[in-house]
Amino acid sequence: MPNRTVFIVSDHTGITAESVARSLLAHFEGVTFEYRARPFTDTEAEIEAIVAEIRSVHEAQGVRPIVFSTLTNPALSALLERAPALVFDLFRPYLSVLEAELGSHPQPRVGRFHSIGDAGVYFSRIDAVDFALATDDGLGSKHYAQAEVILVGVSRAGKTPTCLFLGLQYGVRAANYPLAEGDFERLTLPGVLQPFRSKIFGLTIDPLRLHKIRTARKPGSRYATLEQCRYEVMQAELLFKNNGIRYFDTTTSSIEEIATTIVQNAGLARRLG
Numbered sequence: 001m002p003n004r005t006v007f008i009v010s011d012h013t014g015i016t017a018e019s020v021a022r023s024l025l026a027h028f029e030g031v032t033f034e035y036r037a038r039p040f041t042d043t044e045a046e047i048e049a050i051v052a053e054i055r056s057v058h059e060a061q062g063v064r065p066i067v068f069s070t071l072t073n074p075a076l077s078a079l080l081e082r083a084p085a086l087v088f089d090l091f092r093p094y095l096s097v098l099e100a101e102l103g104s105h106p107q108p109r110v111g112r113f114h115s116i117g118d119a120g121v122y123f124s125r126i127d128a129v130d131f132a133l134a135t136d137d138g139l140g141s142k143h144y145a146q147a148e149v150i151l152v153g154v155s156r157a158g159k160t161p162t163c164l165f166l167g168l169q170y171g172v173r174a175a176n177y178p179l180a181e182g183d184f185e186r187l188t189l190p191g192v193l194q195p196f197r198s199k200i201f202g203l204t205i206d207p208l209r210l211h212k213i214r215t216a217r218k219p220g221s222r223y224a225t226l227e228q229c230r231y232e233v234m235q236a237e238l239l240f241k242n243n244g245i246r247y248f249d250t251t252t253s254s255i256e257e258i259a260t261t262i263v264q265n266a267g268l269a270r271r272l273g
Helices: 015-025 044-061 074-080 092-102 119-134 141-146 159-170 181-186 194-199 207-217 224-244 254-264
Strands: 004-010 034-038 066-070 086-089 150-155 174-178 199-206 246-249
Touching: 004 015, 015 034, 015 066, 034 044, 034 224, 044 074, 066 074, 086 141, 086 174, 119 141, 119 159, 150 159, 150 194, 150 254, 159 174, 159 254, 181 224, 194 199, 194 246, 199 224, 199 254, 207 224, 224 246, 246 254
Parallel strands: 004 034, 004 066, 066 086, 150 174, 150 199, 199 246
Antiparallel strands: none
């Protein structure tokens, strides 16, 4: 089966279109997709250039590219649909149905979904990202009282990206703490974490996957050996069990899945305004 090229066309960031595209196409594991993002496309000349690019890909590959679009201008959408591609307009079908149901005409505006809207919520998310950076990798432990969650696990288990995603997407203040040799020997929570047991979530990972990640980062090091990875993961899971810490396996889970699981289990509000 040939690879397929996927165009993400938007008159704003394209984040919505790409999220939908990747979610849908993830169901087709036997196909390899190449994504081409074309954000901030809002003129006829730009659309015509993209149509020409799509035509070139079609001729070279012999199969139609797939296009996901969140263009708000109907004329630009119509122009894009002339391309030799399978085109999904992610707004228009829903807007027409909602218009009939609500008895009100939509007022398209570029970037409406990703505009600030509620400034208070927006700045709380920025504050949460700053908090994640200030408390990353065991730093800023004096701020743990202000954390809503504290992620604990071995190095490269996915703590930092999950904390950043929790902050940026959900406005959740998340800190993280890396387990070290001394923690494995004692199998007790480090003293700095003891007062915050209820906020702690453990992250674990398959040792072989961890070995591959660490080898890419520090090839040839003891830190990256499969033996060391197996030891650390085993001891970390023992520590979690001995201390009644909830923990999740990150091996096959996306950052979005991990973050959502933590938000749900912690009973946190999703500040998505």
